Amino acid sequence: MNNIIPADILHETNGIVARRLGCDYPENRLDDLERGILAMAREYGIKDSTEGIIKWLSDFTWGTTELNTLATFLTVGETYFFREKAGLDIFRKHIIPGLICKRRYKDQYLRIWSAGCCTGEEPYTLAILLSEMIPDVENWNITILATDINNIFLEKAKAGIYSPWSFRETSQLIKKQYFNNSGKNFEITPRIREMVTFSQLNLADEQYPSEVTNTMNMDVIFCRNVLMYFNPDQLRLATRRLNASLVESGWLITSAVELNDDFFHDFTGTPFEQGIFYQKRPGKKEISAPYIAKDHLQGSVNPGKTVTGRLTKQYNTSPIKRGLFISPGKVHAKENLTLETVQLLFDNGRYSTCIEKCMQLLTINSFVTRSLTLIVKCYANLGKLPEAHHWGEKLLQQDGIDAAAYYLVASILVESNEHELAQQTLKKALYLDPHHVLSHFLLGNILYRQDKKNLASKHFRNVRELLATFEKDEMVPGSDGLTAGRMIEFTERI
Numbered sequence: 215m216n217n218i219i220p221a222d223i224l225h226e227t228n229g230i231v232a233r234r235l236g237c238d239y240p241e242n243r244l245d246d247l248e249r250g251i252l253a254m255a256r257e258y259g260i261k262d263s264t265e266g267i268i269k270w271l272s273d274f275t276w277g278t279t280e281l282n283t284l285a286t287f288l289t290v291g292e293t294y295f296f297r298e299k300a301g302l303d304i305f306r307k308h309i310i311p312g313l314i315c316k317r318r319y320k321d322q323y324l325r326i327w328s329a330g331c332c333t334g335e336e337p338y339t340l341a342i343l344l345s346e347m348i349p350d351v352e353n354w355n356i357t358i359l360a361t362d363i364n365n366i367f368l369e370k371a372k373a374g375i376y377s378p379w380s381f382r383e384t385s386q387l388i389k390k391q392y393f394n395n396s397g398k399n400f401e402i403t404p405r406i407r408e409m410v411t412f413s414q415l416n417l418a419d420e421q422y423p424s425e426v427t428n429t430m431n432m433d434v435i436f437c438r439n440v441l442m443y444f445n446p447d448q449l450r451l452a453t454r455r456l457n458a459s460l461v462e463s464g465w466l467i468t469s470a471v472e473l474n475d476d477f478f479h480d481f482t483g484t485p486f487e488q489g490i491f492y493q494k495r496p497g498k499k500e501i502s503a504p505y506i507a508k509d510h511l512q513g514s515v516n517p518g519k520t521v522t523g524r525l526t527k528q529y530n531t532s533p534i535k536r537g538l539f540i541s542p543g544k545v546h547a548k549e550n551l552t553l554e555t556v557q558l559l560f561d562n563g564r565y566s567t568c569i570e571k572c573m574q575l576l577t578i579n580s581f582v583t584r585s586l587t588l589i590v591k592c593y594a595n596l597g598k599l600p601e602a603h604h605w606g607e608k609l610l611q612q613d614g615i616d617a618a619a620y621y622l623v624a625s626i627l628v629e630s631n632e633h634e635l636a637q638q639t640l641k642k643a644l645y646l647d648p649h650h651v652l653s654h655f656l657l658g659n660i661l662y663r664q665d666k667k668n669l670a671s672k673h674f675r676n677v678r679e680l681l682a683t684f685e686k687d688e689m690v691p692g693s694d695g696l697t698a699g700r701m702i703e704f705t706e707r708i
């Protein structure tokens with residue numbers, strides 16, 4: 215131990231690190247923390263003297279940028295291609311084939327997230343596996359989001375150049391097929407590199423699930439050898455947020471050794487030959503009947519039937535398809551549906567029932583805009599993006615639609631990787647309301663990802679100007695809980 219930083223200050227910083235970065239340093243590893251802080255101090259031009267460090271730390275504000283810098287000195291970068299076969303086998307043999315069967319010739323999309331991706335070996339492994347498994351992979355809309363807190367790791371990941379050590383579990387055949395020689399090293403082929411999108415995300419932060427970070431409706435999340443460093447409180451919060459980032463029945467793949475079941479109440483542990491893997495419990499968020507007047511539920515829930523099945527029927531037969539929304543007598547008078555009822559169903563995550571009830575409202579031409587909005591959101595939250603888009607188009611055909619509706623449809627288009635269409639839709643939102651913060655923010659994000667940095671910064675500047683009068687912890691209207699401070703920070707960081 216260097217013993218340059220006094221114990222009380224080190225413990226205090228340890229508390230901040232635990233809360234904000236998730237990881238906890240027990241007494242016997244405090245020297246690692248001290249080493250990290252000292253290395254960071256050196257980067258800030260501070261000498262390794264107790265006096266200098268105390269002064270520096272006492273004036274210091276741990277903002278996101280500073281924490282991210284500290285993270286580059288504290289995080290462990292151990293990873294390699296095709297690491298831990300067990301999780302990859304479950305992905306390859308059990309999870310992906312089912313999804314392919316379900317979505318082939320329909321919407322043909324997959325959403326995968328490597329959370330704590332380090333230098334990229336894990337997400338590139340997943341991209342290679344998907345290319346191997348799906349012969350017409352170019353006809354699929356595949357999202358592989360790869361995030362890490364450590365920007366230095368992410369830069370290396372984006373460069374995609376690896377030393378032989380990263381290939382200790384990789385067959386020669388795969389190496390030959392998916393990598394090009396680059397001196398002593400190997401560079402990932404452009405086709406695989408393009409399948410992965412890297413971005414910085416702190417798993418101990420509330421940046422997910424969110425449309426802004428593109429972390430919603432994931433089919434599979436790989437979060438291996440990351441959460442093992444988290445303290446129990448942060449671990450509980452992180453598993454809860456990861457659960458919320460998954461579609462119903464989506465999978466969270468962790469490392470076999472890292473966690474115990476206490477942190478997985480929201481998941482069903484499915485035993486395989488290779489170990490136990492966690493699947494989001496279907497209908498987890500569904501509340502029980504007492505919250506809702508009984509009359510509203512009678513005869514309305516049919517758990518055996520899928521939403522898609524019901525929808526197909528509606529498409530073929532209902533007047534909704536013709537845009538009439540009038541079908542007198544279809545709603546049982548006794549049901550006395552109100553906007554509050556459907557909103558409550560939505561707020562409690564009863565998306566399938568909410569859709570059904572909204573459709574009933576539409577058939578009597580009641581609360582059309584609101585019902586369509588809820589239907590779109592429900593489908594989006596169920597991960598049924600084509601349906602969400604379809605109903606979004608209907609929403610936009612209504613009279614008097616505002617910027618928020620265009621923004622909603624645009625965010626679904628972003629999730630469906632329809633970036634061009636999303637941009638056009640956001641421009642319409644901003645035409646209707648040039649002060650719509652979320653539309654500026656989302657458009658800025660799309661442009662940034664397309665490397666149109668100047669245009670992106672124009673929209674981020676608008677975000678900051680529009681939020682200038684907000685308190686830091688004030689919610690941004692319509693953002694489902696994002697604070698003004700967080701949004702400003704995000705634009706500044708970019």
Ligand SMILES: C[S@@+](CC[C@H](N)C(=O)[O-])C[C@H]1O[C@@H](n2cnc3c(N)ncnc32)[C@H](O)[C@@H]1O
Nearest residue numbers: 235289293330332363364416417418438439440
């Ligand atoms: C040991 S590596 C695991 C890499 C890969 N998942 C694997 O299993 O091979 C752990 C990664 O978690 C990242 N990490 C640690 N704390 C994090 C946090 N709070 N948010 C996001 N990433 C974090 C580290 O930067 C590091 O890249």
